[in-house]
Amino acid sequence: MGDGPKLSVCIVTYERPAFLERCLRSLEAGLDADAQVIVVDASAEDRSGLVRSIRASAIYVHAPHLAGWMTRSRNEALRHARGEIVTFLDDDVVLRPGWESALLAAFADPSVAAVAGRTCNGHDGEEHYALPVGRLLPDGRLTDGFASVQDGLVDIDHGIGANMSFRRSLLAELGGFRDDYPGTALREDTDIFLRVRALGRRAVFAPDAAVDHLPAPHVRGARFDTRYKLYGRRNHMVLLARDGGLGSPLLRKWVGGQFAAVGRSRGISAKAKRLGVTIVGVAWGTGAALRQAKPRPLPPRREDALGRELRAALGDGVSASHPERTRGEGGR
Structure with missing residues (x-):
């Protein structure tokens, strides 16, 4: 991976061209010139001209057949990702100054495999959060806190899909996203972070890698309906x-x-x-x-045809540096 870019930023979008344009202009202003930008667009209309008018080097994938399947669009983006770090941002976010440098600083710690960045929604008091950030609680609930201000990196169980990043080698080892969380796609982001945890890897919340989340309307229905x-x-x-x-x-x-x-x-x-x-x-x-699901936990690594295909596209992330058996594999 040494010949590729340090960072690949993937944007999944569907019928929200104004928000996509705003997001891309933010990336163009906030990213280094050598960062790779990938847009997977499930909209009916091809908007490659819009995308490349803002960032000429961007990879644009027009995939209307993926409408309604966010994680399938994420996996499509992985086929093109060449960065050592792969980020997914929602199309309705804009970068705050210093986002890229803060993200790369978090990954400078070799123990960090995944990062959830701060996602600010503009709500009064959201910078304060009384519970631990990003935890799976003993009663099965999930804590939030991804808009909060914290003192440095915070270890987490799960992250937020609007601003999440992974080592490319880790995504290869996992075989990409599980892509069968339908509808609003709720929990598809939680799923991949829990799989990171099941591999014994470390995920953190990096509050300085911040974006502003300026929500676009849902194409179908409304949030919380x-x-x-x-x-x-x-x-x-x-x-x-x-x-x-x-x-x-x-x-x-x-x-x-x-x-x-x-x-x-x-x-x-x-x-x-x-x-x-x-x-x-x-x-x-x-x-x-x-x-x-199965009576026992599912293995975190996808071993189906798509998992193998994505592992090959990304480069096999399983290495001798991580020989441990993972939960749900082998003699369970």
Whole structure:
């Protein structure tokens, strides 16, 4: 990898040309000239002219067949990534000054395999967060805090998809993203970070590698609508089942917590609505988990055809420096 760029920045986009343009202008102003930029666009219209008018060297992949599948678009970007560090940014973020240097400084520590950068949403008080950042809790819930200000690097269990980076060798070892988190794609970013953890690698939150998240409207539905909540429950159950197996105590505790939360809703109407969403979401998630998980944790490395293809495209990341057996492999 010594002949390639230090950094590849991947943008996945779908029918949001104004936000894509804003993001690309931010990259053009904030990245070194030799950084690789890759855009995978699932929109109906080819916008290669727009992309290359801003950054002539950008790789543009027009892939309308990937509409509705964010992680499949992410994997498409990996086919073209040549940087030692591979970043994924949402198309509705802009870089804050110093983002690239802060990111590379975090990876200067050889123990760091993955980085979640600070993602600022403009909400009052978001720079303060009382809980540990980016943790998977014993009851199956996830903590947030990715907009908070911290004193240096913070070890995390999971990161945020709007601003996440990995060593290319690690993505090769993993065989890319699991690309079957549908709908809103909730938890696809959590999934890959938990797989990093399952390999015994280190992920950190780097607050100085900051972006401003200026949310674009969803092409279908709205954030936090019923569709969003249903997919959230479905995908969270699949996530926990894959990470801990179908018998995961975290999965059982999380489901119990969802029903307990119904009783804390205010008013009969709110209770009834939340109960309905919880029943449907948990039932859907149960069916999906039974199909897509196993009694024991899934191996973090993809060994299917796509995983092997992406491993070859990225360069095999399995090396003698990491000979340990990983959870869910071998004699489990």
